[in-house]
Ligand code: FAD
């Protein structure tokens with residue numbers, strides 16, 4: 202009994218949803234604990250979740266490193282920078298990636314200290330509902346914690362193909378895909394989604410022959426069709442072999458490699474032999490180990506924790522955020538929900554606008570978008586105007602030597618309110634922020650068209666796309 206520790210708020214999970222919720226709750230004056238199970242290869246606590254350990258951060262580190270390698274091999278010469286004796290040191294590249302991850306883990310531990318969040322490293326599980334609150338056990342310790350409010354932020358795991366478990370040696374989830382010890386000669390990827398394209402790009406740049414098998418007949422179905430078509434063309438030109446509309450059959454793994462039997466879109470039987478196979482077919486919510494039954498925490502039919510629009514579960518005082526609940530599986534969505542929940546617990550009016558959550562695919566060129574696609578507007582019968590501007594006509598892009606892609610803006614035909622912006626091109630990930638802000642303020646395309654943008658910048662392409670909505674681009 203004397204081992205019971207009392208808190209106001211307990212957050213289970215220390216990914217972007219959980220650690221941010223814990224910090225915000227502490228800022229609001231709550232005595233807050235955060236329990237996170239992740240340990241690094243040395244067995245030390247590694248808060249930050251999927252995003253920090255095997256997601257956003259390490260993937261972006263490898264995307265950056267592999268892009269440097271590709272530029273040195275194929276891009277520098279055009280700038281008059283000649284490289285000889287270019288060599289890949291993969292071990293160093295992976296080591297640097299691990300160091301970047303380590304810096305982020307340490308940063309979060311520092312933030313917990315700074316904000317007086319009590320951190321527990323272990324699996325947290327519900328014991329019982331008691332005295333208007335909840336008892337939570339931390340695995341591997343004698344400790345039982347108690348709080349009136351609980352925020353569940355346990356994230357997600359990679360989904361395996363039925364009968365093909367991840368061994369992280371030949372059959373890789375996002376985890377193994379980020380630490381292949383030697384560049385595979387032939388790399389197979391199942392699923393042409395975000396992970397398949399990002400990780401496929403990394404290993405292709407480093408020299409692998411990459412084949413991507415996608416079940417759906419359309420490439421990047423959720424992306425605006427103009428952009429998806431352009432992306433398909435560019436990725437194919439870069440050397441990614443993308444097969445759409447395939448049906449994956451039997452998969453055999455040996456010590457040396459993987460054989461994937463599949464049917465192509467014409468119905469013909471095909472075989473893909475590869476050294477390693479990344480399976481990136483989506484992710485499943487992680488409620489394993491939470492012991493939801495002990496308190497009757499309700500899941501939905503797909504295994505996510507059931508929540509309302511404001512992240513309330515069926516239990517009083519229990520909230521859930523991030524990948525373990527409905528909505529896009531994105532770190533910034535998890536963070537926004539984490540902040541909003543902490544504020545709601547404090548009686549404030551936390552707010553997440555699901556209509557203005559940006560998406561980014563960190564390939565080269567990057568793909569970024571916010572709001573509705575043109576095909577969505579058509580399907581919804583909304584009258585709209587479209588304007589686009591190619592980076593080819595942007596001075597900064599020419600100076601950079603990266604003129605692929607375009608900005609496409611969609612606005613309401615009557616009110617001119619911006620309904621969506623779709624970008625494929627250099628640093629699209631940064632350019633989209635201006636568009637998110639514009640939509641958040643319900644701006645019209647004319648607002649962006651009349652705002653002074655520095656010259657020469659890539660952001661001028663956003664302004665020109667806004668001008669193009671009214672057919673008055675100045676530079677194209
Ligand atoms: P998670 O980050 O999964 O964190 C959950 C944490 O809870 C984990 O540390 C887990 O160990 C812990 N946990 C689980 N159960 C328990 C328990 N019972 N007790 C204690 N701890 C527990 N999103 C982006 O926005 N941008 C990107 O660039 C991006 N890149 C990605 C790249 C890859 C390869 C992958 C796989 C994902 C990527 N994502 C990206 C998605 C992003 O990682 C997730 O949306 C985000 O991590 C979700 O945050 P979360 O806090 O909900 O869960």
Ligand code: NAI
Pocket residue numbers: 362391392393394395396397399414415416417447449480481482483484529530531560561562563
């Ligand atoms: P995804 O949902 O993006 O893509 C999965 C793809 O696999 C889809 O195209 C789907 O049609 C296909 N697929 C599913 N089952 C299949 C099968 N049996 N055979 C062939 N194809 C099949 O999922 P992914 O890439 O695994 O990533 C998971 C999530 O992680 C993403 O949805 C995203 O939310 C997040 N993420 C975000 C990133 C970012 O923001 N840049 C980067 C990486 C991941």
